[in-house]
Amino acid sequence: MSERTIxxxxxxxxxxxxxxxxxxxxxxxxxxxxxxxxxxxxxxLERLVEKKDYVDYVYVxxxxxxxxxxxxxxxxxxxxxxxxxxxxxxxxxxxxxxWSELSRIHSHLLWLGLTADSFGFESMFMQSWxxxxxxxDIIEETTGGRVIFGSAKIGGVRRDITPAKMDEIMxxxxxxxxxxxxxxxxxxxxxxxxxxxxGIGMLSKEDAITTGAVGPMLRGSGIAQDIRMTxxxxxxxxxxxxxxxxxxxxxxxxxxxxREMDASFGMIRQCVNQMTDGPIEVKVTGNPTGExxxxxxxxxxxxxxxxxxxxxxxxxxxxxxxxxxANIPPLLTTLAGCQLADVPxxxxxxxxxxxCAER
Amino acid sequence: xxxxxTIIDIQPGELLGKVSEMKAASQRLSQICCSKxxxxxxxxxxxxxxxxxxxxxxxxxxxxxxxPSISKIYGNSFxxxxxxxxxxxxxxxxxxxxxxxxxxxxxxxxxxxxAPEAEVKA
Numbered sequence: 001m002s003e004r005t006i007x008x009x010x011x012x013x014x015x016x017x018x019x020x021x022x023x024x025x026x027x028x029x030x031x032x033x034x035x036x037x038x039x040x041x042x043x044x045l046e047r048l049v050e051k052k053d054y055v056d057y058v059y060v061x062x063x064x065x066x067x068x069x070x071x072x073x074x075x076x077x078x079x080x081x082x083x084x085x086x087x088x089x090x091x092x093x094x095x096x097x098x099w100s101e102l103s104r105i106h107s108h109l110l111w112l113g114l115t116a117d118s119f120g121f122e123s124m125f126m127q128s129w130x131x132x133x134x135x136x137d138i139i140e141e142t143t144g145g146r147v148i149f150g151s152a153k154i155g156g157v158r159r160d161i162t163p164a165k166m167d168e169i170m171x172x173x174x175x176x177x178x179x180x181x182x183x184x185x186x187x188x189x190x191x192x193x194x195x196x197x198x199g200i201g202m203l204s205k206e207d208a209i210t211t212g213a214v215g216p217m218l219r220g221s222g223i224a225q226d227i228r229m230t231x232x233x234x235x236x237x238x239x240x241x242x243x244x245x246x247x248x249x250x251x252x253x254x255x256x257x258x259r260e261m262d263a264s265f266g267m268i269r270q271c272v273n274q275m276t277d278g279p280i281e282v283k284v285t286g287n288p289t290g291e292x293x294x295x296x297x298x299x300x301x302x303x304x305x306x307x308x309x310x311x312x313x314x315x316x317x318x319x320x321x322x323x324x325x326a327n328i329p330p331l332l333t334t335l336a337g338c339q340l341a342d343v344p345x346x347x348x349x350x351x352x353x354x355x356c357a358e359r
Numbered sequence: 360x361x362x363x364x365t366i367i368d369i370q371p372g373e374l375l376g377k378v379s380e381m382k383a384a385s386q387r388l389s390q391i392c393c394s395k396x397x398x399x400x401x402x403x404x405x406x407x408x409x410x411x412x413x414x415x416x417x418x419x420x421x422x423x424x425x426x427p428s429i430s431k432i433y434g435n436s437f438x439x440x441x442x443x444x445x446x447x448x449x450x451x452x453x454x455x456x457x458x459x460x461x462x463x464x465x466x467x468x469x470x471x472x473x474a475p476e477a478e479v480k481a
Contacts, residue, residue, distance in 0.1 A: 035456065036438075037458075037462075038462070038463075039445075039461075039462050039463035039464050039465075040464060042463045042464070042465060044465075044470055044471075046471070047470065047471055209385060209387050210382075210433065210434065210435070211434060211435045212387055212388045212389065212433070212435040225410075227410070229410060230362045230410050232362060291366070292364075293362075293364055293405065293412055293414065294362070295362055295412070302389070304389060304390050304405070306390075306392060306403070308394055316394070316396065317394040317395070317396075319390075319392040319394070321389070321390040321392070325438070326389075326390070326435075328438055329434060329435035329437070329438065330435070
């Protein structure tokens with residue numbers, strides 16, 4: 001047996017924009033075990049709910065993550081709406097889906113660029129981030145913000161999109177959809193990409209369940225689980241089936257995200273076609289009481305917001321379980337047995353967001 | 360309500376048996392969390408299968424009672440268990456990867472379960 005060595009990976013590493021540390025136990029170039037370490041920047045935002053009015057906490061929830069900020073704010077709002085039995089108007093639900101899916105597209109484009117960059121595919125990185133800018137421009141046009149949308153509120157949304165603006169946006173999105181599709185095709189058909197990703201970082205269907213994988217990590221192992229199927233926020237009104245791949249390797253996880261982007265463009269189109277005029281919010285009065293586990297499908301997977309309220313304007317508990325936090329144990333499974341050079345690629349196929357995990 | 364869910368209160372002695380039943384039923388461990396209430400602590404173990412969300416809840420008078428780790432049944436529970444130990448001071452016995460209080464690097468020990476005066480001091 002070769003001598004075992006521990007190689008530290010992170011928290012500062014060229015492929016990691018955020019701090020996560022892995023102790024990689026290696027024999028020669030083969031990783032036999034990985035031990036994770038997070039907690040470098042834990043912010044304690046969950047505890048802040050005891051001091052912030054439940055209405056104002058939406059702004060804090062949105063700041064848990066800079067990529068899926070809207071869906072964080074939305075999930076928090078939906079948890080409170082469940083507690084207060086608030087029925088959100090249809091138009092607001094469609095607008096929520098549109099901004100959620102725009103978030104998913106720009107998150108996956110960001111991931112695509114970072115993943116390509118992790119093995120030196122620089123032109124792909126530049127092209128995907130160029131397209132992401134267009135999506136961010138649309139988000140800015142419709143919400144006023146590129147990172148923090150500030151559009152979700154308890155009882156609905158803060159802003160509407162006029163029919164003229166919607167037509168203009170859809171023309172742009174139809175063009176971007178073709179560009180994104182072309183870019184993804186180039187990425188997925190590239191021989192180097194296939195060589196670096198096929199058969200690497202394997203996660204079997206059984207392991208995906210026992211390690212608690214979520215999102216594209218779970219669906220890339222052949223399990224058709226997508227929380228949007230529960231129909232929250234009106235997803236039950238639009239045609240949608242979870243996108244799955246069965247290989248369980250890095251390539252399969254990439255393919256899931258690539259196909260999800262195209263599905264998101266389709267969902268936005270369906271929302272625009274089905275939307276009718278109407279109110280975008282309902283007035284919410286009183287204080288919440290009770291408890292509820294609200295789940296949503298973020299770009300990285302299932303997020304869980306557990307809200308426990310006691311009838312005052314301050315919640316007694318808010319628990320946020322983010323997808324990256326759930327995907328750390330499956331990451332360790334995929335790393336065991338891989339080559340040291342494959343570690344950055346495998347880490348990026350879980351699309352880690354440590355900002356979320358360190359909420 | 361769009362999402363089906365059940366919360367079931369259990370006793371500490373029932374925990375491992377209930378969790379084993381969930382594992383045998385191919386349920387996915389979704390999360391473990393702790394809540395501090397005025398007179399006790401609650402620990403929730405949530406599972407999911409086919410979008411049905413089930414939570415087993417333990418209520419404990421304080422954090423002096425040890426809770427058995429479920430990491431031998433669900434390997435992915437280790438980081439949730441380290442989290443509730445570091446944030447609430449709950450003693451979890453037999454965690455597969457035990458960070459011994461170093462999972463989160465916080466200025467304050469058990470920051471989610473400390474007296475307000477300690478919080479102000481920190």
